[in-house]
Structure formats: structure tokens, C-alpha cells
Amino acid sequence: MTAPTTTTETTPEPGPEPGSTPETARRRPLDAGRDDETRLDRSTSRAVRARSLALLRELLRPHARTLAWAAVLVTASTAAQVAGPWLVSLAIDRALPALPDDVVPLAVIGGAYLLAAVVAGLTIGAYRRVAARVAQDVLLELRRRVFRQTQRLSLEFHESYTSGRIISRQTSDLEALRELLDGGLVGVISSLLVMLFTAVALTLQDPVSGAVLAVGLVPAWLLVRWFQRHSQLAYREQRTWSARLIVKFVETMTGIRAVAAFNRQATTERDYDGIGESYRDANLRIFGINGRFHPGLLLIGNLTVTAALAVGGWRALTGSLAVGVLVAVLLYVKRFFQPIQQIGMFYNGFQSAAAALEKVSGLLAEEPTVVEPERPAAFTRARGELRLEHVRFGYGDGPVVLPGLDLTIPAGQTVALVGTTGAGKSTIAKLVTRFYDPSGGRVLLDGHDLRDVASPDLRRHVVMVTQEAYLFSGSVAENIALGRPDATPGEIEAAARAVGAHEFVTALPDGYDTDVNKRGGRVSAGQRQLLSFARAFLADPTVLVLDEASSSLDLPSERLVQRGLATLLADRTAIIIAHRLSTVEIADRVLVLEHGEVIEDGTPAELIAGGGRFAGLHAAWRESLV
Numbered sequence: 273m274t275a276p277t278t279t280t281e282t283t284p285e286p287g288p289e290p291g292s293t294p295e296t297a298r299r300r301p302l303d304a305g306r307d308d309e310t311r312l313d314r315s316t317s318r319a320v321r322a323r324s325l326a327l328l329r330e331l332l333r334p335h336a337r338t339l340a341w342a343a344v345l346v347t348a349s350t351a352a353q354v355a356g357p358w359l360v361s362l363a364i365d366r367a368l369p370a371l372p373d374d375v376v377p378l379a380v381i382g383g384a385y386l387l388a389a390v391v392a393g394l395t396i397g398a399y400r401r402v403a404a405r406v407a408q409d410v411l412l413e414l415r416r417r418v419f420r421q422t423q424r425l426s427l428e429f430h431e432s433y434t435s436g437r438i439i440s441r442q443t444s445d446l447e448a449l450r451e452l453l454d455g456g457l458v459g460v461i462s463s464l465l466v467m468l469f470t471a472v473a474l475t476l477q478d479p480v481s482g483a484v485l486a487v488g489l490v491p492a493w494l495l496v497r498w499f500q501r502h503s504q505l506a507y508r509e510q511r512t513w514s515a516r517l518i519v520k521f522v523e524t525m526t527g528i529r530a531v532a533a534f535n536r537q538a539t540t541e542r543d544y545d546g547i548g549e550s551y552r553d554a555n556l557r558i559f560g561i562n563g564r565f566h567p568g569l570l571l572i573g574n575l576t577v578t579a580a581l582a583v584g585g586w587r588a589l590t591g592s593l594a595v596g597v598l599v600a601v602l603l604y605v606k607r608f609f610q611p612i613q614q615i616g617m618f619y620n621g622f623q624s625a626a627a628a629l630e631k632v633s634g635l636l637a638e639e640p641t642v643v644e645p646e647r648p649a650a651f652t653r654a655r656g657e658l659r660l661e662h663v664r665f666g667y668g669d670g671p672v673v674l675p676g677l678d679l680t681i682p683a684g685q686t687v688a689l690v691g692t693t694g695a696g697k698s699t700i701a702k703l704v705t706r707f708y709d710p711s712g713g714r715v716l717l718d719g720h721d722l723r724d725v726a727s728p729d730l731r732r733h734v735v736m737v738t739q740e741a742y743l744f745s746g747s748v749a750e751n752i753a754l755g756r757p758d759a760t761p762g763e764i765e766a767a768a769r770a771v772g773a774h775e776f777v778t779a780l781p782d783g784y785d786t787d788v789n790k791r792g793g794r795v796s797a798g799q800r801q802l803l804s805f806a807r808a809f810l811a812d813p814t815v816l817v818l819d820e821a822s823s824s825l826d827l828p829s830e831r832l833v834q835r836g837l838a839t840l841l842a843d844r845t846a847i848i849i850a851h852r853l854s855t856v857e858i859a860d861r862v863l864v865l866e867h868g869e870v871i872e873d874g875t876p877a878e879l880i881a882g883g884g885r886f887a888g889l890h891a892a893w894r895e896s897l898v
């Protein structure tokens with residue numbers, strides 16, 4: 273993890289007066305329609321829908337011409353499909369009576385039928401390819417945006433929007449959209465057009481049959497509505513139980529040691545069985561609903577065909593309807609009902625995709641709370657003096673963590689922060705690295721308010737080394753080079769040597785090329801810390817903020833880590849959230865914090881001699897060592 277700090281040689285822009293930053297300006301609402309709320313009031317839900325549609329328009333805009341071409345193709349294909357029954361009626365009523373004297377009409381109609389079939393086939397294929405291309409491009413763009421956005425947003429966002437929710441934005445939500453765009457939507461657009469063209473062609477040919485179709489449409493429509501209402505609930509239930517099943521499984525597997533240690537196997541099995549049964553029941557409910565919907569629709573379709581046949585047949589008998597037209601009517605009515613099923617089913621996918629789009633658009637609408645300066649201060653070289661002026665801070669609407677901190681850390685000083693848990697040590701680290709901005713007061717680096725420093729400058733000069741010492745997949749060398757991606761292998765090795773990591777790295781199966789995720793590449797907690805020191809050493813920041821790992825190491829590792837740390841700290845300003853006595857001892861200065869205030873400030877020796885809070889902690893540490 274890197275964070276920055278810097279110094280400039282020009283005069284800093286005048287910053288706001290200490291304490292003048294309005295709370296409201298600093299904090300933006302975290303998502304207008306929070307995606308964990310299922311019921312939104314009317315104006316919010318309208319705003320959320322407008323936001324989704326705006327996103328959709330924006331994503332489709334670059335494809336406007338392709339979409340227009342897709343519309344032409346699908347219209348041509350539908351017209352060609354719908355021409356079929358019409359041509360059949362012409363063949364029966366005009367061409368057949370002319371036989372055998374005149375075969376031309378039959379040949380012309382037969383040719384037209386063949387042409388319509390070829391055009392319909394070719395255009396529908398082209399339409400599907402063109403539409404699929406647009407759908408895939410839109411999805412790719414959306415995926416990119418979600419990823420970019422999650423990297424762009426401030427730490428504040430990530431601390432309140434759990435990683436599980438971000439993962440589901442990138443996976444299941446985009447998957448729901450993919451299913452809609454890939455499968456359903458393209459087909460449903462053409463189905464809707466087929467229904468529309470069929471109804472128009474039928475009514476044009478025979479308005480009475482059009483009326484019969486309209487009557488048949490009423491029960492079909494009611495059945496579709498029934499299906500949508502019930503299946504929506506059933507599918508939602510199915511998704512909920514399937515998610516619970518996954519959560520239970522993952523939770524049990526992640527905590528398998530605790531499960532075994534506390535003999536919880538029988539209980540977890542019972543819980544898992546219960547969830548599994550509910551999932552099965554939810555699936556059965558869906559089958560039940562589908563089992564009524566599909567045959568119901570088929571029945572209504574066939575009854576409408578029967579009605580059209582009865583009415584048309586009687587009229588044909590009385591001579592008011594040509595036989596060819598009757599055949600076309602029957603073909604049209606049958607064809608009209610076929611896509612309804614698909615459209616009814618599509619509704620579910622459409623609902624979940626619309627919900628997914630709302631959530632994704634909410635994520636994309638988030639603004640970082642830590643904003644880049646419009647006119648950044650010129651910052652070339654940093655000395656490393658840090659000053660906190662009347663810094664006031666609290667998380668969100670929570671209690672005040674720092675009520676008004678004043679602190680100056682001269683360039684090159686190593687300061688250890690100690691204090692009870694929750695005293696605000698990590699909070700100071702997050703403010704100094706500008707993962708958060710204070711709600712009042714200023715944090716200054718060499719006299720520049722951090723809010724005026726461009727983030728690349730800040731990250732170059734202020735680096736934060738976190739407890740986890742996170743290793744990314746890749747080689748050991750790549751992990752060290754994260755501190756400075758353009759570093760040469762020689763520089764990487766020099767950094768590793770400086771902090772004392774070289775020995776263990778060369779002992780790994782492939783040395784610096786060892787993959788940290790492969791067998792043999794696994795490193796111990798202490799080695800992991802040394803690698804993160806090497807990474808920070810290579811980055812060579814002016815200010816280093818270090819949240820020391822609290823997990824205890826064995827004595828040789830502890831010594832190694834302390835030696836590495838001493839090298840890393842030399843010649844830079846450092847703030848260490850110290851968990852180890854040995855670290856506190858190498859600090860120039862110790863600050864004891866309580867409730868966001870400095871209650872003791874001095875060299876380790878002074879504080880021990882003073883007999884205050886630190887002297888007490890120190891004595892307790894010493895005791896714990898024996």
C-alpha cells in the first residue's frame with residue numbers, strides 16, 4: 273500500500289482557515305438510492321430510475337449508428353417473416369384457381385415466398401450478430417467503469433460499502449445485465465415486432481379475425497400478469513436462498529477450524545440442510561408457476577385459433593371470406609401466440625437486470641470524498657515536515673475521534689504513536705496520508721495543505737505501510753517493485769538487501785522470481801513484513817507512515833524486522849503506530865494518545881522517567897517479555 277507526502281519550493285496556495293472547511297462540503301451523500309434498501313420512496317425511486325436510464329443512454333450513445341442498422345435489419349426480417357402467410361393466401365385464392373392455364377402467378381408467388389424466407393433468415397442472423405456485438409461492448413464498458421470507479425473512490429467509501437457488495441456489483445449484477453442483453457432482449461425485441469406486424473397484417477387482411485385475436489388477447493394478458501406477479505416473488509425467493517446457501521458454505525469453510533474446535537459440525541450441518549430444503553422448495557414453487565403458465569398460454573392460443581377457425585369457417589361457407597385468407601388468418605393467430613411465452617419469461621430477467629442497473633449506476637454515481645485539487649501546489653521536493661493544525665475529525669456522522677489536534681513533526685523525526693485501542697492512532701495515519709480529509713483544521717506537509725497537493729505528488733512523498741503487508745499475485749520481485757514500477761532488478765535487490773530480506777528471498781525456490789502464491793513461495797509473517805519494507809524502501813518516500821503489525825513474531829524474526837525497520841526509517845520523517853516495545857525504543861519521540869488528544873509527548877527515556885501513562889505501559893510491556 274502506498275501513500276504519499278511532499279515538499280515544494282514555491283509558496284503554497286493560501287489554504288482555508290483552520291477549522292473553516294464546512295462539514296457539508298467535505299461529505300457527499302454516499303449514493304442517492306442506497307442499494308441495500310429494497311423500498312424507496314417515490315421521488316427517490318424516480319431519481320434512481322432516471323439515473324439508470326441516463327447511464328444506459330450514455331452507454332448506448334456511441335453505438336447509435338450500429339443500433340439504427342440493427343433496427344433496420346430486425347424490421348426487414350420481421351416484415352419478411354410476416355409476408356409468408358399473406359403469400360400463402362394469395363397462392364390459394366389467386367394462383368391456384370388460375371391453374372393449369374396460367375402458372376405464372378404461382379411461380380411468382382412461390383419465388384416471392386422463397387425470397388422472403390431467405391431475407392428473413394439472413395437479416396435475423398445479421399441482426400442478432402450486430403445486436404450481440406453492441407451488448408458485449410456495453411457490458412465491457414460497464415465492467416471497466418465499475419472497476420475504475422472502485423479504484424477511484426476514497427477509502428471512506430470502501431470502509432462503508434463492504435467488499436461483498438462491490439463484488440456483487442462486478443459479478444452477479446453485471447451477470448444479470450449480461451443475461452438480459454445476451455439472451456433475452458435481442459430475441460424479445462424481434463418477438464414483439466413479430467407480434468405487432470402479425471396483428472397489423474391480420475387486421476388488414478380480415479378485420480373480423482383481428483377482433484377475434486383481440487378477444488383472445490385479454491385472457492392471455494391476464495395470465496401473463498399473473499405469471500409476472502408470482503414468478504417475480506418466486507425468483508426473488510430462489511435468489512435469496514441460493515445466496516444464503518453460498519454464504520453458509522463459505523462461512524463454514526472459512527471458519528472450518530473454529531467449527532472443528534468447538535464441535536459445531538452437527539449444528540452447521542443442520543443449518544445447511546434447512547437452507548438447502550428452503551432452496552429446493554423455492555425451486556419447486558417456480559416449477560409450479562411455470563407448470564401453469566406454459567400450458568395455460570398454449571390453451572388460450574389454441575382456443576383463439578379454434579375461435580378464428582369457427583368464425584372464419586362459417587364466413588367462408590357463406591362466401592364472405594376467401595379460403596386463402598382463412599388459412600392466412602389461422603397461421604397468423606398461431607404465430608401471434610408463440611412469442612408471448614418468451615416475453616412473459618423475459619420479464620423476470622428484465623426485472624433483475626433493471627435492479628442490477630440501478631445498483632451499478634448508484635456505484636458509478638459515487639463521488640470520491642477526497643477530491644483532487646483544481647490548482648495543485650507545485651511540489652518537487654519534500655523535506656518532510658508535518659503539521660496538524662487544530663485537526664478535527666469524526667467518521668461520517670459518528671462521534672468525534674479527534675477533537676482538535678495540534679502537532680508538529682519536524683522533518684526526519686521518527687514518532688511512535690501509542691495509546692489505548694480506539695484512541696485515534698490509525699485515524700491520524702489516515703489523515704496524514706490523506707485517505708480522509710479533516711472536517712476542521714488542516715494537515716500540512718512542508719507548509720502545504722494536503723488538499724492542495726496533487727495525489728501523484730502526495731503518493732510519491734508519503735507512503736503508508738499497512739499491517740497486512742499485502743502481497744499481490746506475481747513474483748517476489750514484482751511485489752517489491754510495486755514501490756517503484758520502473759526499478760531495475762539491481763535496485764530491487766538492493767532494497768531487499770537494505771532491509772534484510774535478501775537472504776530469505778534467495779533461499780526461495782526461484783529467488784526473486786518465486787511466485788508468492790505458489791507452493792514454496794509462501795512467506796512467513798515476518799518475511800512478509802520485510803517484503804513490504806523493501807517495497808517502501810524502494811519507493812523512498814520523504815514521509816513514511818507505518819501501521820506496525822501487532823502479531824507477535826519469534827525472536828530471530830523480530831530482530832530481523834527491527835533491523836529492517838531501522839534502515840527503512842533512516843533519513844525520513846516517520847509516524848509509527850507502534851505495537852512493539854522495541855519499535856518505540858528506536859523512535860525519537862513518543863506520543864501517547866487518549867480520546868484523540870496527546871496526553872504525553874517526549875523522548876522514550878523522558879516519558880519512562882516521568883512515570884506517567886507511557887511509563888506504566890512500558891513497565892507492562894517489559895513484564896510481558898519475561
Ligand SMILES: Nc1ncnc2c1ncn2[C@@H]1O[C@H](COP(=O)(O)OP(=O)(O)OP(=O)(O)O)[C@@H](O)[C@H]1O
Binds near residue numbers: 691692694698
Ligand atoms: N472506518 C471507520 N468508520 C467509523 N468509525 C471508525 C472507523 N475507523 C475507526 N473508527 C472509530 O474511530 C475511533 C478511533 O479509531 P482508530 O482506528 O483511529 O483507533 P486506534 O487508536 O488506531 O485503535 P487500535 O489501536 O485499536 O487500532 C474508534 O472509536 C473507532 O471505532
